[in-house]
Amino acid sequence: MAGFLFTGGGSGPGGPRALTSDESNRLAITRFRNYQAHGRAVTITVPGTAGALTVTASVDYRGKAGYGVVRGTGRGTSSDGLIExxxxxxxxxxxxxAPAYAPAVPPRSDWYRRPLLATGSALDSSLAIALGLGSDRPDNAELLPQNGAAWQGRDEVGGHRVDIMTGPSAGHRSGTAGNVRYWLGPDGTMYRVRVSVGSEPQPVDIDFDTHRYVPVAPVTGAAASR
Structure with a gap:
């Protein structure tokens, strides 16, 4: 993942402090929880100097694919449409x-495919981050505090009481604990992730369960972009 930076905001009283054993375990299993669920409905808010982009989508954490609608705010409609x-x-x-939500079955034509950019695109970095928030195994709970993961405060997201913790990036690179904020429920369920991408002044927010999850169907017949 490209350009992870520490993000502020959202801390409750008393933070930051070291994680308890229970908190370390919750942070360690949060990406595995997404994998266990198979997929989650997400809303990705991507900042930008030309206006924000919002991706309302479903992410299949076993199939490693996402599908939804992208819409611009404070900008033209040139970026609007379906995205997989x-x-x-x-x-x-x-x-x-563009509709508010993607149709369950993707259109069969007028798709254009390009490589996902590793750098230089806040949208592509955000899509990669969202896709990386699932894992087929828990992280090592003992290593998280050693690498700087910490409890930051408490909050409420979508009616769920959550703890805010800083932890490693979805890319699982060493030395990245503290770079990403996770809003986690008592059982380790992930309800929000906040991370800065590249040089964007505002962080990317990824909110979960904002709408109904629809299984991700593969796009067929996509032509390569020129």
């Missing part, structure tokens, strides 16, 4: 009047 992505590619279906 994997760890290596992004397929877009431009629409001047």
């Amino acid at each position: 992505w994997t760890a290596t590619s992004v397929s877009v279906h431009p629409m001047a009047n």
Whole structure:
């Protein structure tokens, strides 16, 4: 993942402090919880100097793919439409009047595929981060505090009482604990992730369970973008 930076905001009283054993265990299993769920409904808010982009999507954490709608705020509609992505590619279906939610079955035509950019695109970095928030095994709970993970405070997201913890990036690189904020429920369920991407002044927010999850169907017949 490219350009992870520490993000502020959202701390409750008393933080930061070292994680308790229970908190370390919750942080260690949070990405595994997404994998166990198979997929989650997400809303990704991507900042930008030309206006924000919002991706309302479903992410399949076993199939490693996401599908949804991307819409701009405070900008033109040139980026609006349906979007499907994997760890290596992004397929877009431009629409001047994009729906609030993607149809369960993707259109069969007018898709354009390009490589997912590792650097230089806040949108692509955000898509990669969202896809990386699932893992087929828990992280090592003992290593998280040693690498700087910490409790930051308490909050409420979508009616759920949560603890805010800083922890490692979804890319699982060494030395990245503290770079990402996780809003976690008592059982380790992930309800929000906040991370800065590249040089953008505002962080990316990824909120979970904002709408109904729809299984991700593969896009067929996408032409490569020129």
